[in-house]
Amino acid sequence: MVVQILILVYLLWGFCTKLITFHGDMPYPSCEIIEKLEALDEEDVVGSGGFGTVYRMVMNDCGTFAVKRIDRSREGSDQVFERELEILGSIKHINLVNLRGYCRLPATKLLIYDYLSMGSLDDFLHEHGEGQQLLNWSARLKIALGSARGLAYLHHDCCPKIIHRDIKSSNILLDENLEPHVSDFGLAKLLVDEEAHVTTVVAGTFGYLAPEYLQSGRATEKSDVYSFGVLLLELVTGKRPTDPTFVKRGLNVVGWMNTLLKENRLEDVIDKRCADADMETVEAILEIAARCTDANPDDRPSMNQVLQLLEQEVMSPCPSDFYESHSDYC
């Protein structure tokens, strides 16, 4: 059963309120959930993106969730939208952000997700707030590996398979242990129609999109693999794919890295904040990133192959602190 609980709530003020929770994932009375959802305001905002605003919702027992308010959505029937959401809600993996529920209020659509307390990888790499923890090399490897696991699960273990379409550092969320959880999978397909896609979403995620995807607007597993390769480069360099260092020179991060590697300037590629980076692993990760960002989609590895390559690289030299957190691989 994809949906264990389906609750229709008719309130005094409008019978267009509807709450669906997936897999009994929200063990709260629906009146409490709806009350909390309606009470969300400016103070609860944690961020906003291409589709709307994200809020932090705290239940009476202090259970915390992230609520995404959808500001724009594709024309179409609510039934189709809700059926597709049920599929997304059925997907569970340690490296994916759970979609726990959906609520349609008279004026808005709300998606309820796990709340990841450490925020996004984007913030970690690029926002240097007070007391912001720096990500060392072994933490970055763990993030690369976990993100690859989440994405490989979407591509190879889900039926129907899910193409993410929007892999980027702001969609990699971190928990207290800095374990990564891929968020917003399947959302682009749900909310953006194919025609409008190229012009609208490209603006938000420029730098991550595969050349053939930019041209055709057609997302495939291989366009996700390209974006994942860009994410690997972001982890190594600590630079956004739109960093002025290379954009000023008319290059993207892939071209910039290739130029530096040809000039044998590996040191200039690596983020200076990674004191514990060892050249051998860095080179191996860059090699994997290069294969992922191959201009020809057919020459890119599948996500399962990427995962295998990463596991070989990350596991083989047996970095001690890595093995502690992944003892099942020893």
Ligand SMILES: Nc1ncnc2c1ncn2[C@@H]1O[C@H](COP(=O)(O)OP(=O)(O)OP(=O)(O)O)[C@@H](O)[C@H]1O
């Ligand atoms: N489940 C969550 N837990 C904690 N913080 C979250 C969660 N989801 C989103 N956020 C925060 O809210 C911000 C905005 O997220 P949102 O998904 O709306 O935008 P985005 O990821 O930047 O772009 P896109 O709309 O393409 O996904 C994120 O950068 C992150 O800091």
Ligand SMILES: *[C@@H]1O[C@H](CO)[C@@H](O)[C@H](O)[C@H]1NC(C)=O
């Ligand atoms: C890297 O960072 C993690 C988490 O902050 C920490 O546990 C680990 O000891 C650090 N490793 C090195 C080699 O600095």
Ligand SMILES: [Mg+2]
């Ligand atoms: Mg997001």
